Amino acid sequence: xxxxxxxxxxxxxxxxxxxxxxxxxxxxxxxxxxxxxxxxxxxxxxxxxxxxxxxxxxxxxxxxxxxxxxxxxxxxxxxxxxxxxxxxxxxxxxxxxxxxxxxxxxxxxxxxxxxxx
Amino acid sequence: xxxxxxxxxxxxxxxxxxxxxxxxxxxxxxxxxxxxxxxxxxxxxxxxxxxxxxxxxxxxxxxxxxxxxxxxxxxxxxxxxxxxxxxxxxxxxxxxxxxxxxxxxxxxxxxxx
Amino acid sequence: xxxxxxxxxxxxxxxxxxxxxxxxxxxxxxxxxxxxxxxxxxxxxxxxxxxxxxxxxxxxxxxxxxxxxxxxxxxxxxxxxxxxxxxxxxxxxxxxxxxxxxxxxxxxxxxxxxxxxxxxxxxxxxxxxxxxxxxxxxxxxxxxxxxxxxxxxxxxxxxxxxxxxxxxxxxxxxxxxxxxxxxxxxxxxxxxxxxxxxxxxxxxxxxxxxxxxxxxxxxxxxxxxxxxxxxxxxxxxxxxxxxxxxxxxxxxxxxxxxxxxxxxxxxxxxxxxxxxxxxxxxxxxxxxxxxxxxxxxxxxxxxxxxxxxxxxxxxxxxxxxx
Amino acid sequence: xxxxxxxxxxxxxxxxxxxxxxxxxxxxxxxxxxxxxxxxxxxxxxxxxxxxxxxxxxxxxxxxxxxxxxxxxxxxxxxxxxxxxxxxxx
Numbered sequence: 317x318x319x320x321x322x323x324x325x326x327x328x329x330x331x332x333x334x335x336x337x338x339x340x341x342x343x344x345x346x347x348x349x350x351x352x353x354x355x356x357x358x359x360x361x362x363x364x365x366x367x368x369x370x371x372x373x374x375x376x377x378x379x380x381x382x383x384x385x386x387x388x389x390x391x392x393x394x395x396x397x398x399x400x401x402x403x404x405x406x407x408x409x410x411x412x413x414x415x416x417x418x419x420x421x422x423x424x425x426x427x428x429x430x431x432x433x
Numbered sequence: 434x435x436x437x438x439x440x441x442x443x444x445x446x447x448x449x450x451x452x453x454x455x456x457x458x459x460x461x462x463x464x465x466x467x468x469x470x471x472x473x474x475x476x477x478x479x480x481x482x483x484x485x486x487x488x489x490x491x492x493x494x495x496x497x498x499x500x501x502x503x504x505x506x507x508x509x510x511x512x513x514x515x516x517x518x519x520x521x522x523x524x525x526x527x528x529x530x531x532x533x534x535x536x537x538x539x540x541x542x543x544x545x546x
Numbered sequence: 547x548x549x550x551x552x553x554x555x556x557x558x559x560x561x562x563x564x565x566x567x568x569x570x571x572x573x574x575x576x577x578x579x580x581x582x583x584x585x586x587x588x589x590x591x592x593x594x595x596x597x598x599x600x601x602x603x604x605x606x607x608x609x610x611x612x613x614x615x616x617x618x619x620x621x622x623x624x625x626x627x628x629x630x631x632x633x634x635x636x637x638x639x640x641x642x643x644x645x646x647x648x649x650x651x652x653x654x655x656x657x658x659x660x661x662x663x664x665x666x667x668x669x670x671x672x673x674x675x676x677x678x679x680x681x682x683x684x685x686x687x688x689x690x691x692x693x694x695x696x697x698x699x700x701x702x703x704x705x706x707x708x709x710x711x712x713x714x715x716x717x718x719x720x721x722x723x724x725x726x727x728x729x730x731x732x733x734x735x736x737x738x739x740x741x742x743x744x745x746x747x748x749x750x751x752x753x754x755x756x757x758x759x760x761x762x763x764x765x766x767x768x769x770x771x772x773x774x775x776x777x778x779x780x781x782x783x784x785x786x787x788x789x790x791x792x793x794x795x796x797x798x799x800x801x802x803x804x805x806x807x808x809x810x811x812x813x814x815x816x817x818x819x820x821x822x823x824x825x826x827x828x829x830x831x832x833x834x835x836x837x838x839x840x841x842x843x844x845x846x847x848x849x850x851x852x853x854x855x856x857x858x859x860x861x862x863x864x865x866x867x868x
Numbered sequence: 869x870x871x872x873x874x875x876x877x878x879x880x881x882x883x884x885x886x887x888x889x890x891x892x893x894x895x896x897x898x899x900x901x902x903x904x905x906x907x908x909x910x911x912x913x914x915x916x917x918x919x920x921x922x923x924x925x926x927x928x929x930x931x932x933x934x935x936x937x938x939x940x941x942x943x944x945x946x947x948x949x950x951x952x953x954x955x956x957x958x
Contacts, residue, residue: 322643322644333636346606350568366646370650370651374587376675376677394763395690398848399696402696402851404605405704409703409704412613412859415613449873470899488917492922507932508906511936517732519895526894569898570901572938592927596930611949
């Protein structure tokens with residue numbers, strides 16, 4: 317067993333944790349959404365890494381090619397990317413509304429305003 | 434594909450790589466923003482051209498060649514445009530070039546409306 | 547490549563200020579697209595390219611233009627607990643990865659279940675070279691229908707959230723007042739040259755999706771990017787005149803409907819929902835017709851939803867200006 | 869030669885990333901992101917030749933076409949902010 321066989325998974329874990337850290341440690345709501353994006357991308361990378369076959373070609377059938385990478389993760393992630401941007405924009409829309417209502421997008425300020433009224 | 438084409442392609446890729454490196458060096462070392470934009474913008478178009486030309490000489494299929502030519506055209510259009518837009522944005526935001534001493538701000542004819 | 551990705555993510559944590567974060571996010575998107583290319587995932591890289599290069603940074607930019615780019619300094623004491631939490635979770639996950647099959651091995655469970663069937667039989671059953679498209683549009687068509695509906699719902703949600711209050715929700719019925727636009731002659735001319743190519747390329751991607759990388763999702767995003775670029779340079783009122791918001795909203799629904807109706811048609815023809823073999827006498831031809839129809843539906847829906855989202859954000863930006 | 873070019877491109881990307889991280893003002897970061905975009909076009913084109921599958925060129929075409937949208941977005945944002953500043957000054 318060599319180290320490189322797990323390298324991709326470890327990168328996924330590190331990225332996931334970095335995104336997670338941004339989400340829980342940063343107060344700015346837009347920044348939180350960016351962290352969420354990183355988290356999401358790490359999941360994409362996990363799926364695509366799992367689908368890769370060493371020496372395989374892209375899953376587009378061609379003559380004379382025997383080994384292909386797994387097309388199933390590609391399908392799942394392809395739609396997930398577009399769904400991801402759609403859901404992110406919902407989040408951003410909510411941030412805009414929060415800004416309109418509270419005048420700030422910092423979590424601490426919002427909680428403070430909630431506590432006072 | 435003959436060896437001659439491969440040689441030519443290698444030469445183009447080498448020149449392109451060299452230009453890329455000079456551009457990166459300028460981007461890293463130049464003192465102010467407008468100089469850096471210059472380093473990027475000027476070398477970038479030429480380097481892109483050479484690298485794409487090098488790749489072009491490598492292929493013997495028609496479809497990739499057409500696509501490479503398209504890429505080259507689009508980059509030649511969009512890259513200077515992006516530099517222009519960026520310089521304009523920086524000017525709008527009040528970033529001003531410096532003179533040689535690196536301190537005093539140059540007084541340029543003010544083009545703001 | 548992956549190390550660069552990690553470096554970008556770390557930079558994202560360290561950097562303060564939202565505009566800088568957005569730029570790093572776009573770098574991150576570019577890097578992950580390159581990574582997908584090296585992993586043979588052409589279609590995924592394609593989607594990431596279309597989304598990450600244009601739409602995603604742009605929506606973030608519009609939001610930041612509305613809410614301001616300042617970011618408060620985070621309290622150092624508050625960082626300890628998250629750091630601890632993240633480290634523990636990360637360590638547990640890394641222990642978990644040790645049980646994973648080693649990277650790229652052809653006999654991992656993921657590679658031996660249904661994938662070989664897709665790869666070996668889709669050529670005969672569906673008859674198109676791009677396996678990703680045939681899995682997306684035919685074998686797993688239910689799944690994709692769900693995704694399209696999620697995107698549609700997201701568009702509706704953005705409209706609900708961003709429609710100005712007190713106007714009954716259809717604020718975009720009246721186009722916003724003409725805004726002052728600084729003259730961008732160079733940008734406008736170059737973009738006028740490039741936008742037709744973008745739209746043309748979107749159609750190429752749409753209809754070439756069975757043979758090469760591409761399909762409705764990517765095409766929709768590229769088409770929307772072209773329209774958004776037009777809107778950025780010529781102003782929201784102009785682009786609203788070209789493609790009125792109500793039309794886009796209807797089109798989003800029409801796209802989802804085309805998808806669903808294709809399924810109903812195959813139901814009426816006596817096969818299962820979304821089983822396109824029923825659409826023509828020859829099953830393979832039926833599959834072709836079905837896939838083209840639903841890819842069209844997906845393309846229309848995605849493009850319309852993204853344009854709608856852009857309209858909503860940009861409209862919000864301009865109503866705040868006065 | 870092809871792999872040499874790829875290594876050079878990755879190196880340039882690293883430089884751009886360093887600039888995007890340290891860059892004294894926002895526009896340096898935008899410039900770095902833009903440089904990154906052009907380099908990605910080249911990288912993907914070169915990789916497609918290294919792996920011998922011309923399908924990947926489509927992705928490079930996309931980037932060449934729409935990468936500069938975000939820069940124009942930045943331009944518009946700065947303009948809007950300047951307009952607001954002027955409106956506030958009056």
